[in-house]
Amino acid sequence: MDLKITVSNPFGHRVSPYADQIRDISNNWIDAEYSTLTPAFQRMLKTLDAACWASNCWPDAPFPLLCTITRIVLFVTAFDDFYASLSTREVQKAGDRVLAIAGGAVPLPGEHPILQQVSIIMRELTAVSSPQWVQKFIYYLSQLMEGIKIDSQISYRQDVQYPAIRDYIPLRRKSMAAGAISCTIELVAGILPEFICVHPYIQRTRALTEDLMGWGNDLASVEKEMADKEAMNLVLVIKHERNCCMEAAVEEAVQMYNAHVREYMQLRSDMPDFGIYTPAVMKFMEGQGLWLSGQLHWFDQTDRYKPEG
Known part of the structure; x- marks a missing residue:
């Protein structure tokens, strides 16, 4: 499915000049830091091409920050792919370690290589952000851990337990790490004061763009996740709730996506006056658009969702 044709994309697009360099570094990380995982799992991480995603979604990030964002994308994907299909107890235990390490705990000797990544990520983020931003990132990590735990209880089984559409939407934001990933836009565009971040206008733009990321x-x-018996997919949730064919479910999902884009663009047109912070908010929202457009371009380039991916 060519999403650049199917879904609305009124946003600009550009690619980081560091894309190829970051890809080489990312592949070296996989070879060295994920070396104790199976060759098949390492191939999967390379197939993801996290560097391509980061380079398309954060094209203006300086080189060190783009490395960190790529590391975050690798970690989130690796954690989800490795742990989500395990028992709830194992997911809970791993999630507890993620949050402990994010909060400053030192990785244990022999700690799982995926969990060791958290220490590196937090060290790099602390160097380029603020204490308040770091706490926000940790909160979104806790949301991710909760989302993956719920996903592990309803997916990867013969009798997939699809949630209702109304329940799926907030759950998807958690399981997709949408909050943790989207708040990195601030690291590129500029960290916003907390009173701006909690403004209903900003909160709504974040909800819309985070939904769009997941959808x-x-x-x-959809084809890969149906084969993997995953419940957290908008198309499959619609198909189950409406008891409709796949084509109709895809059409409704596209309509939902495009409706969110229209609402978001209307919000951009009606932006309130944030005083001296108006230019910073405008830059943040430009970053949101680049993020969404970059993801659509990444879908064309990654092999993750192809049959052999």
Whole structure:
């Protein structure tokens, strides 16, 4: 499915000049830091091409920050792919370690290589952000851990337990790490004061763009996730709730996506006056658009959702 044709994309697009360099570094990380995982799992991480995603979604990030964002994308994907299909107890235990390490705990000797990544990520983020931003990132990590735990209880089984559409939407934001990933836009565009971040206008733009991140992924990955018996996919949730054919479910998901884009663009047109912070908010929202457009371009380039991916 060519999502650049199917879904609305009124946003600009450009690619980081560091894309090829970051890809080489990312592949070296996989070879060295994920070396104790199976060759098949390492191939999967390379197939993801996290560097391509980061370079398309954060094209203006300086080189060190783009490395960190790529590391975050690798970690989130690796954690989800490795742990989500395990028992709830194992997911809970791993999630507890993620949050402990994010909060400053030192990785244990022999700690799982995926969990060791958290220490590196937090050290790099602390150097380029603020204490308040770091706490926000940790909160979103806790949301991710909760989302993956719920996903592990309803997916990867013969009798997939699809949630209702109304329940799926907030759950998807958690399981997709939408909050943790989207708040990195601030690291590129400029960290916003907390009173701006909690403004209803900013909160709504974040909810819309985080939904769009998840829904775009669901449209691109529907065939793979149906085969993997995953419940957290908008198309499959619609198909189950409406008891309709796949074509109708895809059409409704696309309509939901495009409606969110229209609402978001209307919000951009009606932006309130944030005083001296108005230019910073405008830059943040430009970053949101680049993020969404970059993801659509990444879908064309990654092999993750292809049959052999």
